[in-house]
Amino acid sequence: MTIKCSVFIATSLDGFIARKNGDLDWLPGSDGAAEIEDYGFKEFFLSIDTLVIGRNTYELALTFKEWPYRGKNVVVLSSRFPKTPKNLAQGVEGTSLSPAELIHRLASSGSKHVYVDGGKTIQSFLHADLIHEMTITRIPILIGEGISLFGPLAHDIKLAHLTTITFESGFVKSKYKVTTTS
Amino acid sequence: MTIKCSVFIATSLDGFIARKNGDLDWLPGSDGAAEIEDYGFKEFFLSIDTLVIGRNTYELALTFKEWPYRGKNVVVLSSRFPKTPKNLAQGVEGTSLSPAELIHRLASSGSKHVYVDGGKTIQSFLHADLIHEMTITRIPILIGEGISLFGPLAHDIKLAHLTTITFESGFVKSKYKVTTTS
Numbered sequence: 119m120t121i122k123c124s125v126f127i128a129t130s131l132d133g134f135i136a137r138k139n140g141d142l143d144w145l146p147g148s149d150g151a152a153e154i155e156d157y158g159f160k161e162f163f164l165s166i167d168t169l170v171i172g173r174n175t176y177e178l179a180l181t182f183k184e185w186p187y188r189g190k191n192v193v194v195l196s197s198r199f200p201k202t203p204k205n206l207a208q209g210v211e212g213t214s215l216s217p218a219e220l221i222h223r224l225a226s227s228g229s230k231h232v233y234v235d236g237g238k239t240i241q242s243f244l245h246a247d248l249i250h251e252m253t254i255t256r257i258p259i260l261i262g263e264g265i266s267l268f269g270p271l272a273h274d275i276k277l278a279h280l281t282t283i284t285f286e287s288g289f290v291k292s293k294y295k296v297t298t299t300s
Numbered sequence: 301m302t303i304k305c306s307v308f309i310a311t312s313l314d315g316f317i318a319r320k321n322g323d324l325d326w327l328p329g330s331d332g333a334a335e336i337e338d339y340g341f342k343e344f345f346l347s348i349d350t351l352v353i354g355r356n357t358y359e360l361a362l363t364f365k366e367w368p369y370r371g372k373n374v375v376v377l378s379s380r381f382p383k384t385p386k387n388l389a390q391g392v393e394g395t396s397l398s399p400a401e402l403i404h405r406l407a408s409s410g411s412k413h414v415y416v417d418g419g420k421t422i423q424s425f426l427h428a429d430l431i432h433e434m435t436i437t438r439i440p441i442l443i444g445e446g447i448s449l450f451g452p453l454a455h456d457i458k459l460a461h462l463t464t465i466t467f468e469s470g471f472v473k474s475k476y477k478v479t480t481t482s
Contacts, residue, residue, distance in 0.1 A: 131436075131450075131476070132315065132449075132450035144456060244442065254313075258458065258459040258460060258461050258476055260426065260453060260456065260459070261453070262450075262451070262452050263452055263453075268314035268315070268444075270444050270445055271443070271444030271445075272444075273444075274442065276440065277313065277470070278440060279440050282472050284461065284464045288459070288460055289461075290461060290472075290474055292438070294470075
C-alpha cells in the first residue's frame with residue numbers, strides 16, 4: 119500500500135488534547151481570533167485527501183460556522199453514524215469498519231494521505247500500527263487532566279525525529295516518523 | 301526567597317518517566333553503556349546544591365555502583381525514611397515536611413537551587429506551585445503505559461518556552477520557565 123496516515127495535533131505539555139469536557143479554552147487561538155500563525159496546518163491540510171475522525175470530532179466540526187473539511191473525503195468511525203445534515207452528506211460517510219479494514223479500503227480506492235484526528239481515533243490507529251507520521255505541537259501549559267492524546271499500546275512504538283520548529287508563542291512543533299513497531 | 305526549584309527529566313513521547321515497574325529499558329543509555337552525549341545533565345547538575353527526591357528514586361540510586369549524588373545535599377521525602385547505609389549518611393536526610401515547608405527550610409539554610417526529581421515528588425511540587433523551571437527531554441518512543449511525569453493539578457500552570465535543542469539521537473530537549481499559576 120502506498121497510503122500514508124498522519125497525525126497533526128496540539129497537546130498541552132502534560133499530553134492532553136482537550137479538557138475532560140472537550141474544552142479547548144487553554145489553547146491559544148481556539149477562540150477563533152485572527153490567527154497570524156497557523157503552525158503549518160494549512161500546508162499539512164493541503165497534502166491530505168481523506169480525514170478519518172471519531173464521532174466526537176465530527177460533531178464538534180458540525181458546530182463550526184463553516185464546514186472545516188471542505189474538499190476532503192471524510193470518514194467518521196462510529197458504530198452509530200450520526201444524523202448528517204443534507205448539505206454535508208456529500209463527501210462524508212460513516213463506517214463501523216476496523217481501522218485496518220478501513221485503510222485497506224481507502225488505499226484500494228486511491229487515497230494517498232489520510233489525516234487521522236481525534237483522541238480515540240488516533241489511539242485506535244496507533245494500537246493497530248497504522249500511523250506513519252506524527253506532528254505534535256506542544257503548548258506551554260499544564261492543565262492537569264483531560265482527554266489524552268496517547269493510550270495503551272500492544273507494544274512499544276519507536277519513532278524517528280524528523281524536525282522541530284519553535285514559535286514565538288512558545289509552541290514547539292515536532293514531526294516524527296514511525297520506524298519500528300516491535 | 302531566592303531559592304529556585306528545577307526539574308530535569310526525560311520522558312517517552314507519551315509522557316512516561318519509567319515503565320510501571322520502574323524499568324528504564326526503553327531509554328537509550330540507561331544500560332550504563334558509554335554515554336557520548338549527556339544532554340546537558342552535567343552542566344545542570346553542577347548548578348544545583350540540593351536534591352529533593354522520593355523514596356523510590358532514593359532506593360534506585362542506592363543500587364548504582366557509585367552514589368550518583370556525591371557532593372550534593374539530598375533530601376528524601378518520605379514519611380517512613382529508609383535505612384541509610386553508613387557511608388551515605390552524611391549529606392542524606394529524610395523528611396516528612398510538606399514541599400512548601402521543606403523549601404522554606406532549605407531557603408533559610410542557604411540553598412539556592414534545588415533539583416526536584418522522581419514522579420510523585422515532581423507532581424507534589426507542581427501541585428504546590430513550587431517548580432520554577434522544567435527541562436523535559438522527549439525520547440522518540442511510545443511505551444503505552446508507565447509512571448507519568450505529570451498528574452492532577454489544583455489549576456492550570458502556564459509556562460514560557462525558553463529553549464529547545466534537538467539531538468542526533470532524536471531526543472528533543474525543551475526548557476520552560478513557570479510564569480503563572482492561576
